[in-house]
Amino acid sequence: MASSSHVGCCCNWKSIWRTELPQKIKLFAWRAIRDIVAAKSNLARRGMNVDQLCPLCGECNECTLHMLVKCGDAKKVWYISPLRLEVEGKRLGSGVTRLGRPIKMRWCFEGKRYEISEVIHRAVSMVGEFEQAQEISYTIPPASTFDSCWKPPLEEVIKVNSDAAVFASSGVGFGGVMRDNVGDVVASTCFKLEGKFEVDVVEALAMRHALNIAIESGFRSVCLETDCLKLHNHLVKCMTPSTAFGMIVKDILQLALACHHVSFSFVRRSDNRVAHELAKLCISFNELRVWMEDFPSDVTALVLADQSQDNSKEKSVIYYRQQIE
Structure with a gap:
């Protein structure tokens, strides 16, 4: 199971840390690539006595790849999100049509239930708030860049x-x-x-x-x-x-x-x-x-x-x- 769920790969870590994303997202991406997120298979591999079955679909053991892209509910999130990603090239039309009724997602870490639409809304809102904060930080220079008084230009200017x-x-x-x-x-x-x-x-x-x-x-x-x-x-x-x-x-x-x-x-x-x-x-x-x-x-x-x-x-x-x- 460990070998099948391993997602570690050669990666330019600097490209991850330099991206203009919230720190928590960069940290999660780093942990996912290293295959050290708290997926149930990873917890079991570390000696914890846990049920490795995915709590969302109940069909497969929850490894990092399954949790992020292979689980049916995860695929729905990717497809319905603004990214419109069809993971592994499969259309999820039947999954989309079922969004008319409440689809609950249970996150085992928080013990809460979320509708897929709520998950997407929270993710998009977080990115929007981050971009707004970045825009403000770009438009407000540090106090040290403000001149305390009028200064003459360079010679010949x-x-x-x-x-x-x-x-x-x-x-x-x-x-x-x-x-x-x-x-x-x-x-x-x-x-x-x-x-x-x-x-x-x-x-x-x-x-x-x-x-x-x-x-x-x-x-x-x-x-x-x-x-x-x-x-x-x-x-x-x-x-x-x-x-x-x-x-x-x-x-x-x-x-x-x-x-x-x-x-x-x-x-x-x-x-x-x-x-x-x-x-x-x-x-x-x-x-x-x-x-x-x-x-x-x-x-x-x-x-x-x-x-x-x-x-x-x-x-x-x-x-x-x-x-x-």
């Missing part, structure tokens, strides 16, 4: 910060500011657009507008920075879903092809203050505004605050180096 504001009356405002590696403003812009839009769409529109102004101003090496995490992640991963938001992301990526160098950065909303204030100023303007090597006096204090934060950090680094030397 222009950082383009953008933001949007939604006005209670009507319309939305786009704000954009372009700064060099010492924090000096090389261009800034405001633009108001009438209409109602989703928040993520507005953020994407603001970046597209700011990038357009940067390109028209002759800047070809840019770092596009936003405080919208969804927008940042879609740009980094080049994701362009068939939605209004996705179409604008696609526009941004297409515009970026006109540049020699493009990178994307995420910043906290509290550290994107200049762009946000420019977006709010749009309520005072009825047309596009662009300032070359200048900016509205309303954001002077914020521009200087960003510069002073960077200068303070640089002085601290210089002082520290002098101390250790």
